[in-house]
Amino acid sequence: MFDTTMITTSLVKLNALAGGLFLLTAFALVATRQVLACLRIYIGQSVLLAFSAVFLGALHGSVHLFLVAGITLAIKSILIPRLLRRTVGQDIYARREISQILNVPASLLIAVAIAFAAYAAATPLLAVSADPNESINLPIGMAGLFLGAYTICVRREAIPQLIGILAMENGAFFAGVSIAPGLPLIAELAAAFDVLIIALVMGLLTRKIQEAMGTTAVGEMTSLREE
C-alpha cells in the first residue's frame, strides 16, 4: 500500500495545500483590521512555511530542509512573536486600524491582481524546470513577496508594516525552499537570525516612536517633505 509513487504524489499534494493556505494568509494580511490578528496570521504563515519545508525535505530526502523547517518554526513562529510582544507594549496590540489608504474590498481586488501578476511573472521562469514543486512554491512565494510589499504601502500603523516586511521575507523563503534547497546551512542560519534582528530593531524603534510621539500611526508622519 505505501508504495513510493503514492507517497510522492501525496507529499506533492500536501505541499500544494500548504502553498494554497500560504497564499490565503498573504491575502488575509491585506484585509485584517486588528493588529493582534496580523501577528497571528504571520505565525500561521511561518508554520505553513515550515510544513512546506518538511514536505519538500521528505520528498528530496534531504535532512537539510528538515533543519530549515526546524529553524523556521523556532525563530519565526515562537521567538519573533514573543520578542515583538516584549519590545512593543501590550496596549499597541489592542489597537484596531480603522482606516487604511484604500478600503478593504478594493485592496483585496488589487491583491488578487497582484497575485495574478506574480503568476504571470513566474511562468516563463518555470519553463526550464521539471520539478512540480517549484511550479507551486515559486509563484506563491513571489505572490507572498508582492502582497507583503502591498500591505506595507496601504497600512498606516507600525506593527502591520513590520509584519508586512516579515511576510515578504516569508514569501522569499517559501520560494527559496523549493528553488534553492541546497543553500549552505550557514547562510540559512544567518538569514534566520537576520530576520530576528529585523524584528528586534523594528520593535524597539516602534517603542521609541510610541514613547516620543504617543502614537504608532507611522503613515500619518509626513513632516519631512519638500514644501
Place this chain on the structure above:
Amino acid sequence: MIDRIVFNVIQVIVVMAFAPLVKGVLARLKENVQSKRGPSVFQPYRDIRKLFHKDEVVSMESSWIFRFTPYIVFVTPIFVALLIPVLTGYPLFFAFMGDMLGGGFILALGGFFATLAAIDTGNPYGPMGASRTRMVGFLAEPVFMIVFFTVSFVAGSTIPYIVQKYWVTPLANFFEPSHVLLMLSFLMLIIAETGRIPVDNPSGHFELAMIDESKGLEYSGRGAALMKWGGSMKFFILCCIFLNVLVAPWGLAQTLRLWDVLLSIPLILFKIFLFLLVLVVIESSLAKLRLFRITEFLGAAFATAVAAMITKLLMM
C-alpha cells in the same frame, strides 16, 4: 428510464419533505449550544400547516408580482432539485436540463422576484431589506462564478454529476489546495446567500436590520407558508450542492435499485446534520457584521476563490 424519472420525483419529494426539518434542527441546535432547550425540531412543519389554514391579507397597492412571488419562490428550488445530485451519484432524467450555472440562475430568479415583491407593497422596510439583499447578492455573484469555473475547469463540464466524479472521488484530491480553498469560499457564500450570522441574523425581529428576512415580511396565510417553505428548500438545495458536489459525495446511490436510493436518504440527512453542526459553531462564535463590512466579507470570499483558481492553474 422509468426508474430515472421515478428517482427524480423521489428526489424532489425528499427535498420538499425534509427541508423544514433541516431548518427546525438548525434552530434547535443553536438554542442547545446556548444551553437553552429550543423549539421542537418539527416546529416548522406546524408553522407551515398553521399558515396554510389562515386567511391572506394582500395590500390593495400591490400588483400581480406580489401574488405570484410565493409560487415562484416555492417552485424554483424544486426545479434546481431536479438538476443536482441529492440522492444518486449518476445523472437522472432531468439532469441535463441545466447545469450548475443554470441552477444558479434559477435560484437567482426566485430571489429576483422576492426582491420585487418586497418593493411592491409600499412598506418602507421592504425596499430597505430588498436593496440590502441585492447588495449581498451582486457581491456574491462573482464568487459563485469563480467557484463554478474553477470546478468546471477541472472536470471539463458544468454538469454537477460529472464534476463530482472528477473532483473528489480519488481521496487524495480532497486535500488539494484549490479544493480546500473552494470549500472555504463556498461556505462563506452559503452563509451570505442564506442570511446566517455573520451576514444577517435569521432570528432577529428588528426590521431596520433585516436583510434576508425582509422578503417574507408582508406575507400572510398561504403566501407566507410558501415563502417559508421555499426559503428552507433553497437552504436545503444549497447544502446539497455544497456537500454532494464539493465536499463529500460519498454515500450517494450508485445503482439503479430503489432500495439503494431509499437508503441514501438518511445518509444525505446525516451529512446535512454534520454540516449544520459546523454552521452552528460558526454562528454561535461570531457576531453579526456591520452592513458595510459585509462587502469585506464577500471580498475575502472572492479572494479565497481566486486563490483557489490560481493554485489550480499552478498545478496544471
Place this chain on the structure above:
Amino acid sequence: MELLYILCIPLLAALGLLWPGRRISAQGITLISSLCVLILSIETALRTISAKEIIAVPGFISCDSFGALILLLVAVVGFAAAIFSWGYIDKIGETRKGIMVRPYYALFNLFMVSMLAVPLFSQVALVWIAVELTTLLSVFLVSFASTPEALEAAWKYVVLTCMGAAIALLGILMLYWGMSAVSQGPFTWEGLTMASSKMSPSILNTAFFFILIGFGAKVGLVPLHTWLPDAHSQAPSPICALLSGVETTVVLYAIMRLFPLFHGTSAANMGMWLVIFGLLSTGVAAFLLIQAKDYKRMFAFSTVEHMGIILVAVGIGSYGAHFGAMLQIVGHGLAKAICFFAAGITLLTTDNRDIGSIRGLIRTSPVCGFFLMVGALGIAGAPPFAVFLSELSIFKAGLASGQYLVTGLLAVFIVIAFVGVLFQVNHMVFGKPAPTLKTTIPGTCMAALVIVVLPVILLGVYIPGPVYDLLRLAAYSLGR
C-alpha cells in the same frame, strides 16, 4: 588572514563598548580600531594589486581588487568619521539632552563591521545578509537625536530598505537556482561568473531585475529613493558621511558585481537598463536638489545623483567608462564626507538647518565657510577635484562608444546639479552675515576635514601609482 582581523577588530571594539561599567574611553577605542582597520585595508589593497585575490576562508571570505578598493574607501571614511565624531558628539552632548556617547560608538563600530563585511564576503547569500545588517545596525544611529523627525526618518529608512532587501533576496535565490542547475561550484561571485554563460537567460534577467530593484532601493535609485533625503539628513553628521558616502556605494558594489554575468547582446541590454535607471536617478535628483531647503537634504540628493552617474558609467560598458566609475566612487565617497563634515560644523555654529536663513558664513565662521565651499565644489565636479576627472573620463568614454544621447543628457543633469549646489552654497557662504552662535569648532573635526580634503585634491591632480593600479584592476574586473 588580515581579512578576518579587519572584521573582528571593530566587532570586538563594539562588544567591549557594549559591556556595561568600566570607564573606558569609547572614542579612544573606536579610533584605535578604525586606525587598525585602515592600516590592514591599505595592506590588503596593496597585496591585491600583486596577487589576484586574497582568500581567507575559501568560498566565503575573500577579497579581490574591486573589493579592496571599496574596503579601502570604507576604512578611510570610517577613520575620518571616527575622528570627527570625537569632537562632534561631545559638542552636541553638551547642548542637547539624551545623547548617550557609549551606545553611539558601539553602534558605530557595528555599522563599520557590516560595511566592511560586504566587500569581504564572497558567498552571495552572506553578502545579502551583510547588506541587511548595514541597514539594521544604522537605524538607531539615524534616530540618534530622538526627535520626531529623526524617528520618522528612521522608520521610513528601515521599512523601505528592508522591503528592497526582501525583493533582492528572492533575486539572489533565483540566481542560486539558475546556477545550481548548470554547475556544482560554490555560490560565490566567481562561481556565478563562470557559470553565467550556461545559465538560463530568463532566470538571469529576472534575478538581475529583482536585485537591481531591491538593492536599488538601498542605493537610492529613483523611484525608491524617498527615504534617502530624510535618513541622510536627520542622522548626526559623521553618520551621514558614512551613510551617503560609503553605505550606498557598498550596496552599489553588490549590484555592479552582477554586471560581468552578462555576455554579448544581453550585456548590451542590461547596460541599457542600467543607463536608463541611472539617468532617471540623476535627472530627478538634479531637479529635486534645486528646491531643497535644508542643506543636508541637498547633499543627500547629490548622493542620489552621483549613484545615478556611476550606474550610467557602468552601463555604458567600455573600459574607460568603468575606470571613470571607479574613480567616481572614490571621489564621491571622500567629497561627500567633506560635505557632511562641513555641514556638521555649520550646524554646530549656526544651529540652523535652513539654507535660506544662513548667510555670510565666510565672515562669521571662516572655517565653516571655507570647507563648505570646498565640499560643494568637490561634489559638484569642479576642477581640481577628483570628481571632475572621473566625470570627464565618463564623458570621454561615452562619446567614444557612440552613445551621444546618453552623454548629452548626463552632461545636462550634471550641469543642473552643479549650478544648484553652488547656488545654494553661495547663498550660505557669502552675503551679509546673519548672527551665529559663538561656539568653537572642536579640533578633531577640523583634523578630520583635512584628512578627507587632501586625498580629494590629490586624486584630482595626480593619481599615485598603486591607486591607479587598483582602479585599473577594479575596472577590469567588471568584465570589459
